[in-house]
Amino acid sequence: MHPLSRRELLAVVGAAALPVPAARAQLPASVYDEAYAILYDATRCIGCRACARRCRRVKATLPDVGEIDGIRFDQPRDLSHRNLTVIQLCDGGPAPPPSAPGARRWSFLKRNCMHCNAPACVSACPVAALRKTDRGPVVYYEERCIGCRYCMLACPYNVPRYEWLDRAPRVRKCDLNGGCVQACPVGALVDGTRKGLIAEAHRRIEREPRRYLDHVYGEFEGGGTSYLILSAIPLERFGLPRLPPTAPGSYAEPILGAVPGWVAGLALFLGALHRLQKRPSGVEGAVREGEP
Amino acid sequence: MSVGAIQGLPSTERRRPRVSNVRLAMSGLVVIAFGLAGYRFWGGLGAATNLTDSMPWGLWIGFDMLCGIALAAGGFVLAGAVHIFGLRRYEPFVRPAIVTALLGYLLAIIGLLMDLGRPWAIWHPLIMWQPHSVMFEVAWCVMLYTTVLFLEFLPIVFERFGLTGALRVMRRVMIVFIVAGIVLSTVHQSSLGSLFVMMEHRLHPLWFTPLLPLLFLMSSLAVGVAMVIFEAILSGMIFGHRFPMRLLGDLARALPLILSLYVGLRLMDLNGRGELHRLLDNSLETWAFILEMVVGVLLPGVLLLSPEVRYNRLRLFGCSIMVIVGVVMNRLNVSLLGLLASSSGYLPRWIEILVSGGVVAGGLLVLSVMNHHLPIVPAALADSRGAGSAHMKAEAQS
Ligand code: SF4
Ligand code: SF4
Ligand code: SF4
Numbered sequence: 149m150h151p152l153s154r155r156e157l158l159a160v161v162g163a164a165a166l167p168v169p170a171a172r173a174q175l176p177a178s179v180y181d182e183a184y185a186i187l188y189d190a191t192r193c194i195g196c197r198a199c200a201r202r203c204r205r206v207k208a209t210l211p212d213v214g215e216i217d218g219i220r221f222d223q224p225r226d227l228s229h230r231n232l233t234v235i236q237l238c239d240g241g242p243a244p245p246p247s248a249p250g251a252r253r254w255s256f257l258k259r260n261c262m263h264c265n266a267p268a269c270v271s272a273c274p275v276a277a278l279r280k281t282d283r284g285p286v287v288y289y290e291e292r293c294i295g296c297r298y299c300m301l302a303c304p305y306n307v308p309r310y311e312w313l314d315r316a317p318r319v320r321k322c323d324l325n326g327g328c329v330q331a332c333p334v335g336a337l338v339d340g341t342r343k344g345l346i347a348e349a350h351r352r353i354e355r356e357p358r359r360y361l362d363h364v365y366g367e368f369e370g371g372g373t374s375y376l377i378l379s380a381i382p383l384e385r386f387g388l389p390r391l392p393p394t395a396p397g398s399y400a401e402p403i404l405g406a407v408p409g410w411v412a413g414l415a416l417f418l419g420a421l422h423r424l425q426k427r428p429s430g431v432e433g434a435v436r437e438g439e440p
Numbered sequence: 441m442s443v444g445a446i447q448g449l450p451s452t453e454r455r456r457p458r459v460s461n462v463r464l465a466m467s468g469l470v471v472i473a474f475g476l477a478g479y480r481f482w483g484g485l486g487a488a489t490n491l492t493d494s495m496p497w498g499l500w501i502g503f504d505m506l507c508g509i510a511l512a513a514g515g516f517v518l519a520g521a522v523h524i525f526g527l528r529r530y531e532p533f534v535r536p537a538i539v540t541a542l543l544g545y546l547l548a549i550i551g552l553l554m555d556l557g558r559p560w561a562i563w564h565p566l567i568m569w570q571p572h573s574v575m576f577e578v579a580w581c582v583m584l585y586t587t588v589l590f591l592e593f594l595p596i597v598f599e600r601f602g603l604t605g606a607l608r609v610m611r612r613v614m615i616v617f618i619v620a621g622i623v624l625s626t627v628h629q630s631s632l633g634s635l636f637v638m639m640e641h642r643l644h645p646l647w648f649t650p651l652l653p654l655l656f657l658m659s660s661l662a663v664g665v666a667m668v669i670f671e672a673i674l675s676g677m678i679f680g681h682r683f684p685m686r687l688l689g690d691l692a693r694a695l696p697l698i699l700s701l702y703v704g705l706r707l708m709d710l711n712g713r714g715e716l717h718r719l720l721d722n723s724l725e726t727w728a729f730i731l732e733m734v735v736g737v738l739l740p741g742v743l744l745l746s747p748e749v750r751y752n753r754l755r756l757f758g759c760s761i762m763v764i765v766g767v768v769m770n771r772l773n774v775s776l777l778g779l780l781a782s783s784s785g786y787l788p789r790w791i792e793i794l795v796s797g798g799v800v801a802g803g804l805l806v807l808s809v810m811n812h813h814l815p816i817v818p819a820a821l822a823d824s825r826g827a828g829s830a831h832m833k834a835e836a837q838s
Pocket of ligand 2: 299
């Protein structure tokens, strides 16, 4: 009785298509060649935690208090809203990890945000409260954040942490300010351009092949990172993931990319189907039903 | 749950005291939930919940949000069947389904407000765009579809207050809302699955698959139909009058079809990813998966093939409950159980459970009030005003 006019049909499509996202082309990793990066050489690290103490000062975080025999220490074990970087030890316990031929079979690892080239946290965040800057760091904008914590679940390195007991909680993570590099007394941390540091890492491996595994962690992992790690033992033993060289969001992107087509196609299909109904429109029936 | 407007039936008179006791208990739960919500905002999420850095989402996302939205699917399934595919005999179910869907979405939004770390910033996705985020898509779908549901609900209010002019205007544009509502629903139901597509490193392989959005959409179709049947029979039990059994049984014919497609897709997906062997594990996840599939999909799918089940009130009721329970289990498995192994553990705190319970109780209370004051149930089934179409009356008598 009241078939859908073309104008209405267009209105349907238009209304439904409003929030449609466009598919994004993946940036090639080389975009971040000149970005700021940090190289951590685990074989040089002495585990003094000068870097973590400097981090406390720069980021104004409180000590992570632990107690041993009634004496209280700043005793950070894992990343948390207080520990934006943490030094961990892996000796493999009863089963020491395999290592580079000439190296000791235990190692420290300095953990913090990897500052990915294709950060999952950034593509997860609905309000762009996390952003990858061209200079390298992935930074957090507190005033945009809605606190959905999707970034925490999306990060493949389990980096973002939350201020659970805060009334206005923030996501907390390293912002690659480089304070730790200046604090390190033995040069286990160096900074520079990403490209330069990758070259430096490969030079070190070449110079001392018995000291390192032949792998620069972060060169390709998940599309590459701005925090690079040289180590004598496989970092999986610390729980760092083995990642393919593709960006972790790569399943979500085609799904999101298909949404506009789906919306437009389905709206057209449903509109046409409704129009094809030769019977009197059910909608009018529903509305008219109660009229006197 | 729907259908309340019959004042004169003796059976209603007899049952009234029991109903008000239930109401009293539910109101109490709502009051308690309000208090606990205050505590959550005063002490922070960590004080009220068992959430941790390794398990940042809990019951409020898994149950209130994911299940709330899934169980609201009846609204778009029925609107589509009746107004787009022209299956007009199911029209009596449309209004109850729309009202339930609207409430489901409002409850999910309340759950979200409880769960967000900074709920006062909930409007940010409106102006702070990040279209590459699935969560952004989810946020927009919630906002738009809640609006559409409200617009689909308005004619009921207009009708109640006799605003014929407004009704006539609504009638002109209603098809636009209906189409928009269906499109938004399909996008929204599937996007809740897409959320977990980014969690390959966390989610157990029995549930992680790039097909999650499709699986979420299909299961929402099934639970949409099941919810409509469940509500119709339950309201019949509580308020003593009945939707025609033939109609319900016919509607249930859709379920074996959807469920068999669903089970086929899931097995093919497991096989394709080489994870089929996990069904033989003796792990918590495997048992949960088997329970979910048997109770929620296989059993009702097979049983509903038989007319003796479909056209029998109690058996059909049981099957609809199984489908609903199955989808609830699925959402909880994807969002909680499947993430457990990669976390340091999580069990919802009593505060989380009571708040969720309070939210549901509040929804049921609003629903029962609405049922008494708004024309939600077709007149032909509710009383003898005789406003329903002859067609519907014939159905009701059969
Ligand atoms: S490590 Fe995690 S938090 Fe850091 S940039 Fe990558 S995805 Fe984001
Ligand atoms: S918690 Fe904040 S930063 Fe993380 S995804 Fe949500 S809005 Fe973005
Ligand atoms: S300051 Fe340097 S040597 Fe000390 S723990 Fe940090 S990285 Fe290792």
